[in-house]
Amino acid sequence: MSAKIYYDKDADLSLLNDKKVVFLGFGNQGSAQAQNLRDSGIPNDNILIANRQDSYAETAKSKGFHVEHDFGKAAAVADVLFILVPDQVQPRIFNNDFAPKLKSSVTIVVASGYNVFYKLLNFTSTQDVVMVAPRMIGSSVRSLYEAKKGFPCFVSVEQEGSGNALSIALAISRAIGATKTGAIASSAREETAMDLFAEQALWPQIIMLFREAFSVLKEAGCSDEALCYEMWMSKEPAEIFERAAEEGFITQLKHHSSVSQFGQLSGALALDGAEVRSHFKNILYNQVLNGKFCQEFSKIEQDLEKDGPENPLNELYRKAESSEMGQAEKRVRDRLAGMI
Numbered sequence: 001m002s003a004k005i006y007y008d009k010d011a012d013l014s015l016l017n018d019k020k021v022v023f024l025g026f027g028n029q030g031s032a033q034a035q036n037l038r039d040s041g042i043p044n045d046n047i048l049i050a051n052r053q054d055s056y057a058e059t060a061k062s063k064g065f066h067v068e069h070d071f072g073k074a075a076a077v078a079d080v081l082f083i084l085v086p087d088q089v090q091p092r093i094f095n096n097d098f099a100p101k102l103k104s105s106v107t108i109v110v111a112s113g114y115n116v117f118y119k120l121l122n123f124t125s126t127q128d129v130v131m132v133a134p135r136m137i138g139s140s141v142r143s144l145y146e147a148k149k150g151f152p153c154f155v156s157v158e159q160e161g162s163g164n165a166l167s168i169a170l171a172i173s174r175a176i177g178a179t180k181t182g183a184i185a186s187s188a189r190e191e192t193a194m195d196l197f198a199e200q201a202l203w204p205q206i207i208m209l210f211r212e213a214f215s216v217l218k219e220a221g222c223s224d225e226a227l228c229y230e231m232w233m234s235k236e237p238a239e240i241f242e243r244a245a246e247e248g249f250i251t252q253l254k255h256h257s258s259v260s261q262f263g264q265l266s267g268a269l270a271l272d273g274a275e276v277r278s279h280f281k282n283i284l285y286n287q288v289l290n291g292k293f294c295q296e297f298s299k300i301e302q303d304l305e306k307d308g309p310e311n312p313l314n315e316l317y318r319k320a321e322s323s324e325m326g327q328a329e330k331r332v333r334d335r336l337a338g339m340i
């Protein structure tokens, strides 16, 4: 299955002429995307940052943006609304403060599929809802734009209100610099499935593999120091992934020694992935796509703002850090910092 890719030539920036563009949030993505949009020629007077009165708002002001603290007022003037606050707070802020005041013709832009796929935001049927989802952290969205390079991004129309939602989505993508190297046609479902799958299926396996590998090698007499450096602190894995992105997931192996290439390829091909595949499918269908994780996460979401052990995330960190590998790494890092 191949996806359509949109470039600058597919996008007409003039569709944003005279539109009031409101950014809800001026954090990682908000600050980067608002600055890129302005540098693409959208007049500063047509851009409004909606943010509570605090340091993010001060940063926006220091960069010359108009800032509105009253979310209802910001909502009422928006022709395009970027929702760029953390995913878990979007339903509350959007549904309570923005939705009742928004124009019926507004284009709503999300940078992640989560709340749209799980239907947590209340849109009216005349509104366009589009996804423009950079595959980059905000600082890179900005620095790549400044370097006149693009960044990978997913784009989709999630609800057609105006009859012109795709063209507006592409204009927005171009304005933030996302069509320079190509914005890939996707969907909230696809973005959410891949994102949550990586977080809940793939990376947990990788963390577990490192933990168990550490334990087996330690049992065989390897030192904590040697293991930490061998496995990640040397940054070799980071370099391998960098090469994989640039040259190819398998092709990058050619930079390794023959012993290494032979070991990696013959070892991987000999592994039967059936059990992992079945586990992966279970996570994808019975945890991600059926909304089970989303429902469970929404029950604990408020607790994530608590301090101490009442915060479930703190508990998970405590357990993970108390593992053999976590403790060993702490000792090594303390020693390197000259603390013991």
Ligand code: NDP
Residues within 6 Å of the ligand: 024, 025, 026, 027, 028, 029, 030, 051, 052, 054, 055, 056, 057, 083, 084, 085, 086, 087, 089, 093, 110, 111, 112, 133, 134, 135, 136, 137, 138
């Ligand atoms: P941030 O955590 O950087 O958002 C910070 C902004 O949200 C600030 O303006 C902050 O203002 C505001 N905010 C936070 N909590 C609240 C609250 N309770 N009420 C009102 N405002 C609040 O978000 P990101 O930029 O990381 O993420 C925004 C969107 O972009 C998400 O949908 C995310 O999935 C997506 N995305 C993020 C990427 C990333 O690299 N971070 C990559 C691609 C997509 P204040 O606290 O001052 O009110």
